[in-house]
Amino acid sequence: MHCSSRGAAGASLATGAQGQRGLRGVLVTVPVVSAPAATTLPAPTHEGCCVPRQGVRAAAKAKSGGSGGGAAAKGFGAAKAPAPGKDTCACGSKIVYRECCEPYHAGAAVPPDVEAALRARFCGFVKGRVPYLLSTFHPHYHAFKYGTEAGGAAKQLERDLETAVSRFKYSGFKVLETAPGSHSDEAFITFRYNSVAKTRAVRPTGDSFVAETNFDGTAKVSTTIERSRFLRDPASGGQWLFADYTLIDYPTWMEEAKQAELRARGEAGAGAGAGGSA
Numbered sequence: 001m002h003c004s005s006r007g008a009a010g011a012s013l014a015t016g017a018q019g020q021r022g023l024r025g026v027l028v029t030v031p032v033v034s035a036p037a038a039t040t041l042p043a044p045t046h047e048g049c050c051v052p053r054q055g056v057r058a059a060a061k062a063k064s065g066g067s068g069g070g071a072a073a074k075g076f077g078a079a080k081a082p083a084p085g086k087d088t089c090a091c092g093s094k095i096v097y098r099e100c101c102e103p104y105h106a107g108a109a110v111p112p113d114v115e116a117a118l119r120a121r122f123c124g125f126v127k128g129r130v131p132y133l134l135s136t137f138h139p140h141y142h143a144f145k146y147g148t149e150a151g152g153a154a155k156q157l158e159r160d161l162e163t164a165v166s167r168f169k170y171s172g173f174k175v176l177e178t179a180p181g182s183h184s185d186e187a188f189i190t191f192r193y194n195s196v197a198k199t200r201a202v203r204p205t206g207d208s209f210v211a212e213t214n215f216d217g218t219a220k221v222s223t224t225i226e227r228s229r230f231l232r233d234p235a236s237g238g239q240w241l242f243a244d245y246t247l248i249d250y251p252t253w254m255e256e257a258k259q260a261e262l263r264a265r266g267e268a269g270a271g272a273g274a275g276g277s278a
């Protein structure tokens with residue numbers, strides 16, 4: 001997520017609540033297109049959480065799909081399942097926050113791969129962890145977003161983050177696709193999230209910010225699909241940092257997903273270009 005004037009998202013969630021203009025309240029249930037994982041760093045501590053998504057999925061499936069919990073729990077999370085009704089981490093891992101993204105936010109651990117980095121950022125938006133969010137922007141983001149030299153807009157970025165976390169609520173995070181970049185220290189990750197203005201932030205007059213509402217006056221929930229680019233930065237101990245993003249509109253994303261699926265199945269027709277990926 002980034003930081004724009006409207007909700008934040010991309011755990012790239014750069015800064016911002018920008019959801020509003022995105023998909024206008026479409027609560028999409030997007031079919032997940034599986035993609036090759038982009039990274040391979042070891043995942044020491046937080047298995048089950050911000051770790052390879054295959055594992056997360058398996059664990060999630062094991063938990064929701066049957067309380068029996070037998071098979072799929074191959075080393076992931078079974079023992080960490082929160083008690084029924086207990087809050088799970090906002091990153092969607094189905095693990096409690098304490099054992100999931102909190103160690104990252106507290107600086108006690110570093111997300112082991114790009115998806116974990118994205119999840120931790122999204123969770124940071126939900127929980128308002130501004131210092132953590134600030135520390136996980138690549139210096140390039142400043143140039144991308146504000147047109148300054150790399151790292152040159154720290155104050156503005158902080159203000160935008162404060163706005164994004166205080167004025168918007170985020171939910172519905174889901175990773176849609178992870179893909180390697182042009183070199184081993186670059187990765188792309190596509191995800192979606194919902195944002196909605198907190199009503200208490202709306203002021204009747206004198207503020208340029210006005211929450212979008214539905215006809216009945218309730219706050220409008222926006223869904224954003226964002227493709228973020230992360231770069232692994234040697235200067236920060238090899239951490240994956242959020243560099244920049246593009247927003248993807250839902251119909252476009254659906255069409256691309258369909259084509260990718262056709263390619264994966266080896267069906268012709270997905271021809272228009274493209275070297276298929278595996």
Ligand SMILES: [Zn+2]
Nearest residue numbers: 089091100101
């Ligand atoms: Zn988490």
